[in-house]
Amino acid sequence: MAIIRSHLTGHPYKPRREWPDQAHVQWGGHGLVFGEGKSYNTAFFEAFPRDGTAGFIRGEGATIADAEDNAFAQWEKFFECKSHGGHQWGRSRRRAVGDKPYTNGGCFCRRCGAFETVMQPIVELGGWKKPISDMELDAISLGSTWNMNSQKVPEKFQKRLFLRARVFGVNIPKPPSFDEYEEFAGTRKREMRALYREYVSSCERAVAQYLKDKPEQESAVIEGVGTERLFSCLVASRLKKLKES
Ligand SMILES: [Zn+2]
Structure with missing residues (x-):
């Protein structure tokens, strides 16, 4: 059972997926998304698994349940990568010349795309x-x-x-x-x-x-x-x- 962020403890929605015990989760029916050139509303579900799979996962969908399914599918993908060979962290998303590295310690796995703060900030x-x-x-x-x-x-x-x-x-x-x-x-x-x-x-x-x-x-x-x-x-x-x- 994941840890539900305190502002949602009385919320009618209850997570349905088997998140890791130490994961923090939160959700909402109307999340504002800042897209390239446009913004839109969507249901969202966010997880901070704290199990080495990824630092932060966000799923979106028509309903909160869809958003949770979407987030959980990402967690499963990251878990699969972590359990089979392990993540290969890098400070930039791709190993490409000119790809700007993050300096805050945030890293991407070059295999599965998971994002997590695994390195020390520069x-x-x-x-x-x-x-x-x-x-x-x-x-x-x-x-x-x-x-x-x-x-x-x-x-x-x-x-x-x-x-x-x-x-x-x-x-x-x-x-x-x-x-x-x-x-x-x-x-x-x-x-x-x-x-x-x-x-x-x-x-x-x-x-x-x-x-x-x-x-x-x-x-x-x-x-x-x-x-x-x-x-x-x-x-x-x-x-x-x-x-x-
Ligand atoms: Zn990975």
Whole structure:
């Protein structure tokens, strides 16, 4: 059973597919899509599987159920790639000359097209002083500083994210240290999941509080088209929801 984003807990739609337990999911009947030159409305279903298949999956369709089926089919494709040979991550979508690489750590699998933040961001010198970004706030609100599937996000990246949250006054609880994960291995799955859910909702609340205290943090949508812009729109809308929660 996936983790349903808190603003949807009372929603009449219930996910029907067997998403991984640690996946975060959300959906809507009228998602605005920013296309090339035109915008349109569609039902959508979004998943953050957190199982190493992909960072973010979005399905669209005439109904939410169709959108979920569409998203789940993508998850199955990514899962297949991950389980048979594994993803081959690269900072650009294709291995082509002139294909602009992402510098924020987001990567594409060259085999199946999955998108995930698997590399460390290309950090400029003095980056510590840089204000906390929307991407970082979003990652923090999703509980990314606690990672049960710790093989995919480098420990250093998580530690840096945690420290930056604290430096900028996002008051998230300390995640278990990596040694403590070993101890957790003996904890029953159900209890572990309860601890994790509690951690994620504390992180959500901490980011919501931060956004309320800092009205000047304005979410900016990245110019252009494609996955990067879609991701940026998604982040901006999620932060807006948290701010208004
Ligand atoms: Zn792949």
